[in-house]
Amino acid sequence: MSYKKVILNKFGSPDVLQVVEEKTLPEPAAGEVRVKVLAASATFTDTMVRKGIYFGFKETPPLSPGYDMVGMVDKVGANVDGFEPGQMVADLTVWGAYSEYMLRSADSLVPVPATVAPADAVSLVLSYVSAYQMLHRVAKVKPGQSILVHGAGGAVGTALLELGKLLDLKIFGTASASKRELVEGLGAVHIDYAKEDFVARMQDEGKVNAAFDFISGENYKRSFQSLKKGGILVPYGFYNNAMGKGGSVPVDYMKVALWNILPNGRKAFFYSIGDLRKKNPDWFKEDLAALFDLLKEGKLKPAIERRMKLEDAREAHELIEQAAVKGRIVLTVNEK
Structure with a gap:
């Protein structure tokens, strides 16, 4: 065949x-x-x-x-x-x-689960597990805290918004103007990155407990500046580098490592779904199973x-x- x-x-x-x-x-x-x-x-x-x-x-x-x-x-x-x-x-x-x-x-x-549609199920495997683990395993956010999500209208971004809403988080999401309705519909405050300086906005809002950034380069630094004392930056991608818009993966890694050493009251931790799965293979299965349960209960709609x-x-x-x-x-x- x-x-x-x-x-x-x-x-x-x-x-x-x-x-x-x-x-x-x-x-x-x-x-x-x-x-x-x-x-x-x-x-x-x-x-x-x-x-x-x-x-x-x-x-x-x-x-x-x-x-x-x-x-x-x-x-x-x-x-x-x-x-x-x-x-x-x-x-x-x-x-x-x-x-x-x-x-x-x-x-x-x-x-x-046999009752789950394949298209919905596959949406959870990479995007939602990544979002779930960044929120629960890495940032360890608590109900009522605030987060900043870059690329809030994308695959991982929308997953972060939906899961963050279940935790009663105050969410700020950067996205293009065309994705405003989607972002706001998922319970986040939309920030148009083309028109508004998100760092200044975060200063006005009292900063956030966690920031999730896949943009890379200078954006990592700006996200780090948006954190409250005790906050955490979770970089998880290298968009600018991948799109030829500057930045260097090794340099970004070194910068983030340096920020963790400096006594600034904030921290940063790179997230990779593959690396975390290798270190803790059971976590991936546990977290995906938990997400399937939320999907069956109607609490998630990818x-x-x-x-x-x-x-x-x-x-x-x-x-x-x-x-x-x-x-x-x-x-x-x-x-x-």
């Missing part, structure tokens, strides 16, 4: 993405599961993988992008317990999810602006790089 996947034979622009057809399905080895992929996210992180600039990523082309997926168990290899064909599962793949079928280690899979076909991955990447997406894009790969 043949199947389709999106590959890149070299790092580069969205044009390097192409759909190919494989003639035979991969066979699971011992401890592996073959998954029929139902949905995969198209994220900014995927665009960094495609460009070959995702920090710490060592794979080389040819490869398929795709940082997360939700799918159906299609076949199990030997010595696999707890999974059976027809069961819905999720995984943080990092790469490879832009494919109709893929092999995964059974140890990395997380069961997905902002999905577009559902696109696997074959439209190139267009999805173009939209992401144009910052034209409110919330997230989900690639529908297979039907159940």
